[in-house]
Amino acid sequence: MLAEKLERKSFNWTRDASLPSRGSMESFLASPFATIGIHAIDRNWRALRKGTALPFYEDVVLGRASRVGSNIALVRLRRADWTIMFAGEEFEAWIGGKAQGQIISSLKLDCRLTLQGAMREALETACPVHAVAHSVHLGYVHIYDLVVYPLANRWGEPILLVYVGHRKETYSLIDAIFASSLDGLLALAPVKSADGAVVDFQVVSLNDSAARIVAREAEQIRWQLISELFPLLATEGALDRLVAMHSAGTTDHFEVDYLRADGETAHFSVHAAAMEDLIAISLVDITAIKRREASFRLLFQDNPLPMMVYDAATLDLLDINKATVEHYGYSREAMLALSMLDIRPREDRASARVAMLDPHAMPNSGDIWRHLRADGSTIDVQVYSRAVDFHGKPARIAAYVDVTERRKIEARISHMAHHDALTGLPNRTLLLEHLRKTLSQCERRDSTAAIHYIDLDFFKDVNDTLGHPVGDRLLGQVADRLREAVRDNDVVSRLGGDEFCVLQPDLGDVGEANALAERIIKVVSAPYEIEGHQVIIGASVGIAIAPADGETADALLKNVDMAMYRAKEDGRGVARFFQADMDAKVQARRELEMDLRAALVRGEFELHYQPVVAVESGEVSAFEALLRWRHPTRGMVPPDRFIPVAEQVGLIVPIGEWVLRTACREAANWPATIRVAVNLSAVQFKGGKLAAIVASALAEAGLAPRRLELEITESVLLRDSDSNLNHLNQLRALGTRISMDDFGTGYSSLSYLRSFPFDKIKIDRSFVKDVAGSQGDGAIVRAVAGLGTSLGMITTAEGVETREQLARVVADGCTEIQGYLFGRPVPAGEVQDTLERIRLMDKGQN
C-alpha cells in the first residue's frame, strides 16, 4: 500500500553498466564507489534488523549516521505525500536545490524517477535497494549511487533513509554523442593559398564513424587534408560547395557518391554548417535509401505495367509511371492534372466514386474497371491496388493490366459457345438457357409461352444435289426469314442441321402460336434464289405450350420434337401441337425404326412377285417385285407401314439395293421373255450411285438389262428434276426400261410424260376400280391408253380384280393388265406355278 502511494509511472532509471543492478547491494558495497559511511549504515541496518522486522529509525540514524550526514536524506509520509524531512548537502547538490520539506513528486524528473523507483522497491521488499542516477550539468554527465533503507517508525508509517553518493568521475556528453554517432561527424578548417583563397580543408576533428567511411583510423586522418585522406569531400563538386558555403558563412546540404575500396559505390548525404572559420559536417550513409529508390524506380517508373498513385481522399492523381503515359496517351503533365474519376467513362463515375472512397466498398484487387484513354477509346483494366503513404498523404498505388483484348476473346469464345457459327443464331445451349428463364417467368407471372420446333422439308435434297455451300447459304437465308417473321422478344435459334426453334414468350392465347407457326411455314416455303438456282423447301413445325407441355426445358424440347415429327408424318408443310398421346406413338415409331434397321442384317425381307399379263398374247410379260417384311413377332409387316419410315430415315437405300440385286438374281431363273419390275423410291436417286448399283445388280445376276423394268412415281420428278432426269437417262443408257407408276394420282402427271420418254405408263388402280361404273374414270383410262399408244408406250391397268374391269380396260386400249384377277403377289418359289396357271387361264381352262 505504502509503496503504491508512490507515483505509479514508468520509472526508467538508468542502471550503471559497471554494477550488476539496483538491488544488488552486495555488488555495490564491494565496488570502489561504496564509502566507509555507507558500509557503516549498512552494517548497522542489518545488525538491528530482527528477522523480518525493520530496524527502528532512531536506532539506525540517531547519532550513528552523522558520518554520512551530508549524503543522506530522511523521507516520510506526511499528509499523503512522501516528504523530505532532512537532507545533507550532497543530497541537495544532487537534486539541485533546497530539500527539506520538498515532496518527492515535485523533484526534477531525473531525480524523481530514480528515487521513486528505489523507494517503492525498498518498501515492497523491506530491504535496502541500490540504484544509479545520472544528471547532466553544463554538458557533463554526473553519476550518483543511491541506496534506500526502509526503517520502522514507532509513531507511524516507515521512514526511508536515502543515501546519495556522487562518483567522482564525469564525462562530456558531446564527446559521448560524437563518439557514439553512427553518422560520420567532422570539423574542417580551411586551408588557404597565398592569395587567401580557400583551396582545401584540414580535418580538425572526426569521429570513428567518419573515419570508417574512408576505411581508416581517426588518428590517421586528424590534421590531414581532405584532398589527401578524405576524398569523399574532395571531389570537385563537393569541394566547390564547401568553399562557397564557408565563404558565405551559411549551411548546405548535398549528396555525394563515393567509390569504396571494395568497388561498391556508396551514397552520402552531406549536411554542412559554417561555424566561425570552421565547418561542421555530418555524413549520413544513404546507400540503402538510394537502393530502395532505385528499386522503387524499377518497380514503379520502369514497370512495364501502367501504375498510378492517387490521393486516397480526393482521388487526384499524384504520380504515374512511364508505361501509363505510353498506354493512356496523355502527356505526363496533362494526366497528373486529372483525377481517377476523369479516366473513367462518364456513366461509371458515380459508382466508381463510391467504390474508391467508401472503405467498405473498396474494390478488390483483380476487379475489372473501364478506363478512358486520351483518344477517347475505352479499355478494360484489371486493378491491383494497395494503400501507401505518399509524402505524408494517405494514397493508393495501383497497377493496371489491360485485359481489353483478353475480354474480347473471352466474349468471342462465349459467343461461339452459345451461338451457331453459320447463322449467328443462339444455339441449343443458349436456347435451353432462354427456355429455363422463360419457364421461371411463366411461373412468376402465371403466363404461358410457345416453343416452335421447325424442321426444313427437303433440305437434305438441296444439300445432296446442289452441294453443301448452297445448303449453307440456304440455312442463312432461312435464319434471316425467321428473324424477320418474329417479334423482338421472340428468340430464334438453330439446333443444328436443318432444325430451328422459335421461343415465343408472353403468349396471349394459343391462336397466336398457331398464327406464328403458319407465318413461319409461309416464309420458309417461299422460293429462294441461291447462286442462280431457284430452291424450294418447306417447313414442318411442332408446337408445345409452356408450362402445360413440359415443366422443364428438356421436357419441352422433347415434346415439341414429337409434335414436329407428327407434322412430318402428316405430310410435311404443316404445324402440329404437342398432344400427350404422341409420346406413345413416337415410341412405337422409334421401335419400328430400330427393328427395320436390324431386319436387313437378320434377313427378314423377302420378295413376292405379282404377274403382269400382256393383252395381246394373254401371257405373263413381267412380274412386279414387291417387298415383304416377315418380322419374328410383328408377323408380316405391310410395305405401306414400313417403306415410308425406311424412306424417312434413309434405310430405303440399302433395302432398295437388296431388292434390286435379289429381283435380278431370281428373274435370271425365269423364261427369257419375262421381265421383272422393281419399284424405286425417290430417295434412292440421291447420292448419285443408283445407275452403278443397277449395273452391278444386272451384271451380278447375268440378267439382260431389257428384262429389268424400273418403276418410278412422280415424286422422283417432283424435286431435283434435273438431277433425277439425269439419273433416269443413265439408267436408260444401261438398257433398262423405265415405267411411270401410279399414273394419274399426281399433281401434273401429263407434264411428266413430256419430261422423259417412259417405256410404260401404269394407270393407278383408283381409276380402274370404278372404270365400269364411272364415266370419268373410264374416260381417263381411255385417254391415257390412247396417249400411250400414240407415244409408243405400254399402258398397264393396275388393280384389275374382275372380268368386267378387265373387259373395260382392254376395250379402252390398255396393253397390259395387273391385278388380283390374274394373281396376287407370290413368293419366288411359286412363280412357275403362276406362269402355268395363267397359261391355262388364257387357254380358257380356268
Ligand SMILES: Nc1nc2c(ncn2[C@@H]2O[C@H](COP(=O)(O)O[C@H]3[C@@H](O)[C@H](n4cnc5c(=O)[nH]c(N)nc54)O[C@@H]3COP(=O)(O)O)[C@@H](O)[C@H]2O)c(=O)[nH]1
Ligand atoms: N420403293 C419400293 N416400294 C415398294 C416395294 N415393294 C412394294 N412397294 C410399294 O409399297 C406399296 C404397297 O405395296 P403392296 O402392299 O405390295 O401392294 C402392291 C400390290 O399388292 C397391290 N395390288 C396389285 N393388284 C391389286 C389389286 O388387284 N387390288 C388391290 N387392292 N391391290 C393390288 O398394289 C401394290 C403394287 O402397286 P404398284 O407398286 O403401284 O404397282 C406400293 O406402293 C408399292 O409400290 C419396293 O421394293 N420398293
